[in-house]
Amino acid sequence: MIHTLYVEEEVAEHPRTREVCERFPRAVRILCRRYGEIFNRKAQNFRLQKRNPALILARKHGRLVLETPPGYGLGDHRHFYFSHMLNCLYDCRYCFLQGMYRSAHYVLFVNYEDFRSAIEAKISGFCGETCFFYSGYDCDSLAFEPVTRFAENFLPFFAGHPEAWTEFRTKSTQIQVLLERKVIPNCVVAFSFTPLGISETLEHRVPPIEKRLKAMKELQERGWKLGLRFDPLIYQPDFRAHYERLYSDVFRVLRPEGLHSVSLGPFRLPKSLYENMYRLYPDEKLFAISLEERKGVLSYPRGLEEEVTAFCTRELLRHIPGDILFPCHVPA
Amino acid sequence: MVNFVVALPCEARPLVAHYRLQAIRGAEPFMAYEGEGMALIVSGIGKVAAAAATAFLHAITGKGGDRGWINAGLAGHASHPAGYGVLAHKITDHSTxxxxxxxxxLDLPCDTGEVLTVGRPEKDFQGSWVYEMEASGFYATACRFSTSELVHCYKVISDNPDVPAAQLTPSGVEKLMQEHLGVLDALVNGVASQVQELASREADPPEMERYLSRWRFTVTQCHQLRRLLRRWRTLSPGRPAWPDGLEKLTRARDVLACLKARIDSDSSAGRVPTEG
Known part of the structure; x- marks a missing residue:
């Protein structure tokens, strides 16, 4: 439930702003000049704010579509990401957002039309190359769909650009918008998972695994291309049993031949973000165990990381062909 | 710990009495008071005075950790009746x-509103602004010392076009403030529990003192020790953070190395689950 809406003066009359405000008639509406006046201020506590985040409606300026960092993305294509929203409805303890932003408020950039123009410019700029556009980097692509209508707005756009691919990354079960329309062959709906015990402990407010799998099954039956994202891989003493069970649960429900891609990546965080997260949650086991720094990125000690990654890769390959498995490479 | 900043003695009196605060000696040039988990300073009128008083109170009440900060006082409004209370959700400095x-x-039984800090008393109230003279100086300063979730301004409407400020008397001001002690209590309690939560998160691990009394640590080593002991407590709750063989060590850096080695070994040997 949103109790407070901050609205940039510049977008106060934008149709999408009006639409969102109408959804929350009882919320207090506060005008601001730029969202950074609220979102980027020093002296904010992400953990305290996360209990009751406000929604900020703003215009995104500058570079709207960015290249993904090296090592991310599927295969040898051009990979871009764009963020129509900052912050996520869920509260996953491993998520870098809590270390990256000072504020836990949600920012929704309402100028979808500018994002679409920027994506079109990239598509024509890389004419002939396959371009991927990821939307779930700074938020969950679908979790806030009833409010943002992001998918509803961008699916027709990508339907009109079959030469480009898009990925909606989510932990949500908000799939109605997908079920209600014709399948778009260049859209991948990618769901993230961690094993049950880890999910229950670290992924707060996230729908249970079985509900996410049920949503995926429905989408698969309708013909949507699906992705599976096991990123981050979280270590625990009996990780083998946990991941075995997770994969067995997943592939009991999903047909491997209907999958577009599966990716996995070890738990890792840039050191500066880790320090922010540790300050917020000093009593969190995830941050208390021993991590190693390699090129500014903290991860499990190399042996442990390789053990977890190798095991999960082997297990996955028992269920899926190798050509749809994409490990995420982190700096060596 | 919650600190109050108020402009006038007559605004302060009901708070001083309600929270049983005692005058702090040597707080000149301000009047300041303290009591159980609370302090109060009378700033005088204006944003510069409010900023100075906020910084002064921070300096004399200790610097450790986040504290709650509340600016309470009277204000004017175009239409709200006298006695109407508003918690600021936006503060604008009129001059800048x-x-x-x-x-x-969301835990308070009052409305929130937009506060405009002006440089001189205003009689011509416009729009929905709550007019007053201290909030911007107070808020910007208090946010240097505490996280903003703990910093609030609560204003009681005292004057409007029907009730000009010239009619206000000190006893009338006291009465207005008195009527809002219930809301201020709720605000104090809400803020104080967040202060407590942050303080307990930042508190030294219980074993810290034992280490400090046995070995000499530099400031940097103290930080390292604190972090290692916190990790130990998180990963092995209930197990004394005192590895075997520690007593034999004479140098602080060897103590730190010993602690770290033990935590690393427990982590990678799989004795420490991430979940649960």
């Missing part, structure tokens, strides 16, 4: 145009 956005609290 800069705005701040205090976190809205």
């Amino acid at each position: 145009g800069e705005s701040w956005y205090p976190q809205r609290r």
Whole structure:
């Protein structure tokens, strides 16, 4: 439930702003000049704010579509990401957002039309190359769909650009918008998972695994291309049993031949973000165990990381062909 | 710990009495008071005075950790009746145009509104602004010392077009403030529990003192020790953070190395689950 809406003066009359405000008639509406006046201020506590985040409606300026960092993305294509929203409805303890932003408020950039123009410019700029556009980097692509209508707005756009691919990354079960329309062959709906015990402990407010799998099954039956994202891989003493069970649960429900891609990546965080997260949650086991720094990125000690990654890769390959498995490479 | 900043002695008196605060000696040039988990300073009128008093109170009440900060006082409004209470959700400095956005609290039985800090008393109230003279100086300063979720401004409407400020008397001001002690209590309690939560998160691990009394640590080593002991407590709750063989060590850096080795070994040997 949103109790407070901050609205940039510049977008106060934008149709999408009006639409969102109408959804929350009882919320207090506060005008601001730029969202950074609220979102980027020093002296904010992400953990305290996360209990009751406000929604900020703003215009995104500058570079709207960015290249993904090296090592991310599927295969040898051009990979871009764009963020129509900052912050996520869920509260996953491993998520870098809590270390990256000072504020836990949600920012929704309402100028979808500018994002679409920027994506079109990239598509024509890389004419002939396959371009991927990821939307779930700074938020969950679908979790806030009833409010943002992001998918509803961008699916027709990508339907009109079959030469480009898009990925909606989510932990949500908000799939109605997908079920209600014709399948778009260049859209991948990618769901993230961690094993049950880890999910229950670290992924707060996230729908249970079985509900996410049920949503995926429905989408698969309708013909949507699906992705599976096991990123981050979280270590625990009996990780083998946990991941075995997770994969067995997943592939009991999903047909491997209907999958577009599966990716996995070890738990890792840039050191500066880790320090922010540790300050917020000093009593969190995830941050208390021993991590190693390699090129500014903290991860499990190399042996442990390789053990977890190798095991999960082997297990996955028992269920899926190798050509749809994409490990995420982190700096060596 | 919650600190109050108020402009006038007559605004302060009901708070001093309600919270049983005692005058702090040597707080000149301000009047300041303290009591159980609370302090109060009388700033005088204006944003510069409020900023100075906020910094002064911070300096004399200790610097450790986040504290709650509340600016309470009277204000004017175009239409709200006298006695109407408003918690600021936006504070704008009239002279600079800069705005701040205090976190809205949903646990209080009062409305929130936009506060305009002006440089001189205003009689011509416009729009929905709550007019007053201290909030911007107070808020910008208090946010240097505490996280903004703990900093709030609560204003009681004292004057409007029907009730000009010239009619206000000190006893009338006291009465208005008195009527809002219930809301201020709720605000104090809400803020104090957040202060407590942050303090307990930042508290030294219980074993810290034992280490400090046995070995000499540099400031940097103290930070390292604190972190290692916290990790130990998180990963092995209930197990004394005192590895075997520690007593034999004479140098602080060897103590730290010993602690770290033990935590690393427990982590990678799989004795420490991430979940649960």
